């Protein structure tokens with residue numbers, strides 16, 4: 209029997225399917241639809257507008273353009289709202305809520321009748337959440353991003369969120385600029401709707417979604433406020449209406465390896481590692497691990513000259529031809545037979561994009577960074593792995609031994625980091641414990657521990673920092689992140705004490721605590737009997753309790769165990 213389509217699919221159970229369809233049509237006719245409209249294929253559109261999400265402020269225009277595309281192809285568009293997450297408007301962190309948005313997306317896509325779905329997202333956690341949900345629902349799905357914002361100008365200097373936010377804030381902390389100037393910068397950093405205009409997490413996810421094959425080629429980079437963005441939206445709607453494959457038909461190990469290659473070549477956000485692991489965890493039998501990132505990293509050069517690893521902005525990448533220019537350059541390193549959303553292979557789809565002279569995507573022969581922009585470290589301090597963006601740190605720190613200066617929580621760090629008596633110097637290693645998936649909770653982007661004020665004022669611009677948390681994709685520095693297992697579940701990071709020697713060796717991919725194994729074991733035993741024995745306050749109700757009980761470690765993408773393809 210052919211699968212039911214359009215409004216006939218997924219009927220509410222009243223014990224009488226014909227009555228259920230009659231009732232459904234009667235209700236939706238209340239919104240003014242005709243039988244002609246209701247007899248067509250349905251394309252659902254996930255609408256993530258929110259007054260709390262300025263990155264998605266162009267959503268109404270995008271929605272209209274997608275609807276136009278769907279109708280041009282003769283289908284019926286029906287939009288529906290889901291949770292929307294913005295980085296600055298999500299307490300305690302947007303990461304804490306990513307899995308909730310993924311559940312919302314999955315269940316709404318599954319619950320409502322739709323032959324295909326257009327997922328409109330953009331701000332950091334929204335695209336991963338939508339992909340995770342859509343893969344689990346396995347309805348034909350296509351991703352549309354809201355697009356990057358444009359740049360502003362401060363006293364003649366081009367600025368954009370959010371690498372420049374951090375750069376100017378560091379200068380303010382160091383006393384180089386005053387309150388008036390930092391306020392003036394704040395007026396220029398976000399001059400339009402759209403996602404952060406550098407290669408932060410949102411841009412990274414947009415680019416690798418194209419590489420995964422689940423977003424149309426050429427769709428990641430057009431600016432949020434431009435006419436090309438609207439044409440991309442219209443085309444996306446049209447594609448969805450004419451028939452697209454299911455995520456399980458598009459996504460394969462080859463497409464994920466292509467995505468990792470692009471992640472490395474763009475100098476993408478470290479957050480994308482967690483998200484890609486979570487997205488891949490939703491695909492049955494894929495088994496993507498941190499080692500895949502390191503293996504692919506060793507052969508992949510950094511080619512795209514965008515902040516924070518380089519110097520340009522997303523609008524420059526767009527003018528340089530965007531992701532298709534990069535994919536064409538990366539051809540020898542890609543699986544060109546991987547499928548894309550149009551049903552074409554990646555190689556065939558790329559034929560439509562002819563290379564032209566530009567200066568943002570470097571040739572393979574002249575990379576910005578030769579290989580391994582992002583590395584996976586292991587050792588007795590991170591048995592399950594940790595990551596480091598090697599392309600965005602000062603090179604003298606790549607092999608470094610230093611004394612630990614330990615903060616036991618984000619609050620402890622905030623209380624003491626600027627204390628003039630803090631026992632720290634430029635060679636110290638700042639260790640921040642208990643900001644992992646469970647610890648904070650929600651794995652905040654506090655891993656980018658600020659340089660202590662007294663050192664910043666003395667001209668120190670980078671130091672080694674280690675934590676079980678994350679850092680913003682727009683940040684840079686010698687910051688070891690995602691240490692797993694985290695301190696809050698008894699990981700060895702929790703055993704580090706002030707003054708311990710730590711050795712970081714990027715070339716050897718090593719993260720080592722120079723303390724006898726017996727002593728580490730003794731400290732962890734002490735943690736079990738005293739710290740755990742006293743018990744951290746475990747949440748008892750609501751989403752927080754669910755999160756606390758079910759979240760996986762960073763090496764598994766911090767998804768919930770029961771949401772992975774295999775389930776619990």
Ligand code: FES
Pocket residue numbers: 263294295296330331332369370402403404408410
């Ligand atoms: Fe939304 Fe940066 S805050 S993309």
